Amino acid sequence: MARRARPVQEINGGSLADIAFLLLIFFLVTTTMDVDSGLSRKLPPWVPPEEIDETPPIKERNVFIVLVNSNDQLLVENEPMDVRYLKDKAIEFIKNPRNKENLPEKELLSEKIKKAQDKGNMKEVRKLETTQRLLGNIEISKQVISLQNDMSTSYGTYIEVQNELIAAYNEVRDELSMQKFGKKYDDLDPDLDKDKIDAIKEVYPQSISEAEPKNIGGNK
């Protein structure tokens, strides 16, 4: 059967584009581009109500009290305040640059190490010594931020306040990190600079304590 050799038929690639378009449109429609992100926080462990004893005494000057009422208004250290000024106020509290009487006390690192040694907490001692090696014998503030909100505070306001407080911590951490390591805190590598990150956390621990819920300003 000697047929004449037909030239090889070319496959029509025209519809390839259609198929690809179809898939493309499917993905376009189903796509949600949002990356999951948010404020990371850690909750305190659960304590059964009957076991709650008197909280360990903290001096008043060491606590920065933020109250949010049911109308989303703020009371910071007994003064009404706008959220915009909260960050600066919190930074001043955390750092206490002029060693004011009414702002938190500070403790030298070497004293803290001595205390931990007396208690026999070797893990803590080692951690503090690493901090001392990296940052020198600096003062550590005993600051605690206490945040209390009402049952009818709106979630939006709550996040706004949380955000400002976290921003305050991030800023003081950044500043210390810049000063000591020449890098921003966020730019420190979690694997390579783990000690540095821990050291900074040691100096400025993010201690935002949230009280058990209360009704401030009544229900609405």
Next chain:
Amino acid sequence: MAKFDRKGKKEGQAINTAALPDIVFMLLFFFMVATVLREVEYKIKLKLPEASEIKKLEKKSLVTYIYVGEPKLQYQKLHGTEPKIQLNDAFARVSDIQDYIIGDRQTKNEDEVPFMTTSLKVDMDTKMGIVTQIKQELRKVSALKINYSSRKKVTVK
């Protein structure tokens, strides 16, 4: 007009579309890679609050989601307009959270459990009461790592 009378002699040159599939495929791959398929269908109205100090959630597989907000219009007849909790695809009560977290924990490796995070996707206008209740429940089952889901706020510095 002799200009237009040249009939069929010279057909209009067809544009070469051979590269079109390539272009479309390129776009397709981009979207396939960038796509996050929606994990559940929202039955609630969800408008996340804004924040500037946000962190990305790593390891999606270790994240448990809890949604809170006002039910969408079509569910309001049944569930009212008060903010509700949604777990997976159904509305739930506060008391269901513990079981939900424990159930989710059992599907994971034991050594991964400490890294599990609970992402709270809560509508801006929700009152804190329900959120506080959820937080208490999470504390009871010691799911302590949480993430308040929020959108990136554009800050002018």
